[in-house]
Amino acid sequence: MFTKILIANRGEIACRIIVTAQRLGIRTVALFSDADQEARHVAMADESFYLGGSAPSESYLNAELILNIAKQAGAQAIHPGYGFLSENAEFARQCEAAGIVFIGPGSAAIDAMGSKSAAKAIMAKAKVPLVPGYHGDDQTDATLLASAKDIGFPLLIKAAYGGGGKGMRIVEQASDLQDAINSARREASSSFGNNKLLIERYLRQPRHVEVQVFADTFGNTIYLSDRDCSIQRRHQKVVEEAPAPGLSDRLRAQMGEAAVAAAKAIDYVGAGTVEFLLDGDGSFYFMEMNTRLQVEHPVTEMVTGQDLVKWQLLVASGQPLPLAQDEVRIYGHAFEARIYAEDPLNHFLPASGKLNFLREPEQSQYVRIDSGIRENDVISNFYDPMIAKLIVWDESRPRALQRLIHALESYQICGVKHNIEFLANIAEHPAFAAADFSTDFIERYSESLIGTNNSEADLALAFAALYQILARKAHAKAQCINSSDPHSPWGQISGFRLNTPSLHHVALLNDQQQLQQLCLVEQQGNYVLPMAEQHWQLGGALKPELLLAEVNGHKSKIPVSQVGDDFTLFLASGSYHFTAVQHQVPEEQASHEDKLKAPMNGTVVTHLVNVGDSVSAGQGLLVMEAMKMEYTIEAPFDGTVSAFFFNAGELVTDGSVLLEVEPTSLSPEPQES
Structure with a gap:
């Protein structure tokens, strides 16, 4: 060793x-x-x-x-x-x-699988099922266009040397083909240094099932477990599970044996993953082989009880596999959810910044967290914006799913946008619970998955108002204690009014930047908050990072994070963010011009139009890249491009104005003669 x-x-x-x-x-x-x-x-x-x-x-x-x-x-x-x-x-x-x-594997095996087109040829010889497509070396536009039309639509363009959804485009009709080829080439070249493409028939509602294989230098090759990775967004995996639900023992064995055949075809050594598309009729097709450890390897570890990194070290040091195929045991069910710094409400744009508050679920035999991020770390725009992988296990899929839901409810993050509520919406969706899904699951159910659960919005607002009053009183008390006159009435915040109830005014901005102006009536140490739907009877106390609240006779412990005037309350339905407003602030509406600003830190890839061009609302103007993904800046209105402020290859920061478009003026009305 x-x-x-x-x-x-x-x-x-x-x-x-x-x-x-x-x-x-x-x-x-x-x-x-x-x-x-x-x-x-x-x-x-x-x-x-x-x-x-x-x-x-x-x-x-x-x-x-x-x-x-x-x-x-x-x-x-x-x-x-x-x-x-x-x-x-x-x-x-x-x-x-x-x-x-x-x-890892030898360079020859990486070479063999590094090109998706070459890998397809090898798999065909090994009699591993393949999706119809073009995997040739002739990469001229004419050949790609002709091959695409022969394969038929819809089809999938993929980077031959890529992965992770980069350089991948779904094309529904011939008119979109050339633009998709150009875009895929650019992204493939940027991400992988090679712009070779392959084209395949696009299966509309397949599942993405992969098999973990392992091989040593003694000729032993086995499969450990399969995983379902169908919950994807832009071909990037979001939630994975092991074993893949709903597979018969016969189908599971067939896929495992095909994966082993794929590994043996290239004399593979070490950990690898063979990925398949599983159609509704039980047919499966080789997609690619990843010659490395996968991001989702922990779910396989949880259901096999094996440490795959340990296996890698053993094999690389010349030792045999710890288990033979008939010794592999699968027990229970595991899920992995990838927690990212991104904004689901803004097209999942990656987020960067300081993670100023982080509370993770308690780890146990049922809950595991793999992370390289700590509280107060900065999420950089230079790398993948993953914060952590949340992995859960239990003896059955329903019990493991309940573990996942509870752990997501317990995850508390502030400082950057994140996808925890989006993951919780997936975990709680009836179709996901029933394992009734395919790779288009997120697209199909996007309206119910993307967005904030506002079921407790009014309650959260009541909690926020109570928290503000208690925080003010705690602050005033601390100032009094540290002053020359601790008993001065000017250090009290009582809301006292002569011959009328004590009143407390609170102004808060919520996540949507809506100003909420509230008035609470103090009665014998508690507070009454009249709102449109009901009156809230409030009381409570503050502990470090905790609001002990009583609302209408119901006591709750609400975790709180505060930085300056910004604070977040963590309720069962999700996190609710507020800003305490010291002075009334008029609401501001984002202008059309905001759409011409960089939505994140990144690099300008190319201009799609020229200065002086007339453009229509929704037309692509400029392509920028951030965290290895391309984003198109579109015209917010009809107009004429008057200036570009950044050239291809230049770095831009979040909020920078990228270009200027003069809106088309209205035509003058004809004059009477």
Whole structure:
């Protein structure tokens, strides 16, 4: 077994690898960029080395520097995690040449699966079922267009060397084909350094089922468990589970055996995942093989009781697989939900900023959290915006699902936009509970999944008003205690009025920037809040990060996070954000021009029109990239492009005005002659 390994990655997966290495007594070497100098994985490792700038090309993709650091540190092996260099055959070759073990498959296997088109040819020889499509080397527009029309619509354009939904486009009709090819090429080139595309028949409502395989250097290859990854958005997985629900034992075995055949066809060694599309009639088709550990590997660990990172280290050090196929046992059911810094209400745009409040569910044999983020860490716009992976397990799917719902209710985050309520909406959806889903689940049920649950909005407002009054009184009391006259009546906040009830006025802005002006009547230490639907009888006290509230005779413990005038209440239905307004602020309406501003930090990719062009409302004007995904800035109205303020390749910050469009003036009315 190795005594020291270098981890060529960051964040959650680096922390995950360090945990297993520490259990095995292996010393770990971490790497960090400018953005990651204080990161959790750096703090956890035994030692760490500086790589360079925050951009991946200047740090985690610098293969030559990483190899030099490994030699300098005396590391015997490099674990690439996932992403970055994990499926880079040239990096694996460089490790082999340097005498450093690459903890993963050999470079030949990565090469074989690195090109989706070449992988299809190999799978065809191995008699693994394939979806009809074009996987050829001729990448001219004419060939791609002709092949697409032969395959028929709808079809799927995919980056031949890609993954994670990048460089992927669904095309419904011939008129959209050329634009989709151009866009997919750009994104594939930007994300993977190769713009080769393949085209396949698009199955409208398949499930995405993948199989975890493992192979050693002694010729042993097994499958551990299947996983269902059908809950996706823009081809990126959101919720995964193991085992895949609803599969017969026969179908499960057929898919497992096909996955093993795929691995054996390329003399695979280590951990790999063979991904299939499962049609409604039980037919399944090879999609791709990921030659690395997957983000969702924890659900397989939970149902098998095995540590897959440990297995990777054992195999890479020349030891046989710990289990034979007939020794693998699957027990219970597990879910994984990916918690991201993103805004579901704004087209899931990635979010960046300081995570100033973080309370995670309590971990146990039923609940596991894999994360590289701590409270007060900054979510950078340079990397994937994942905050954590929430993994739950129980003896059956319904019980595991209840664990997931409860854990999501217990997750508390402030400081950046996040998708926790979106995940909770998925977990609580009847179709998800019934395992009645396909890869279009989120699109199909978007209206009920995307949005805030406002079932407790009025109650949250009442809690917020009570919290404000109690916080004011606590602040005034603290000032009195620290003043020269602790008993001064001017330090009291009683709402006293001569011959009338004591009144307290509270002004709050909610998430929608709606101003709520409330008046509470104080009666014998409690408060009455009259609202349109009902009167609230309020009372309570404050504890650190907790509001002990009593509303109409019902006592509740409400977790609270406050930064400045902003505070968040965490209720069972979700989180409710408010800003205390000290002076009345008029409501502001976002102008049309706001749509011409950068919605996040990123890079301008290309201009779609020129200065002087006439454009129509909704027409694409400019493409920008953030966190390896493309976003199109559209015209908010009919007009003429008068200026671009950034050129292709330039960095832009959130809120920067990208271009200027002069609105089309109304035609003058004809004059009477």
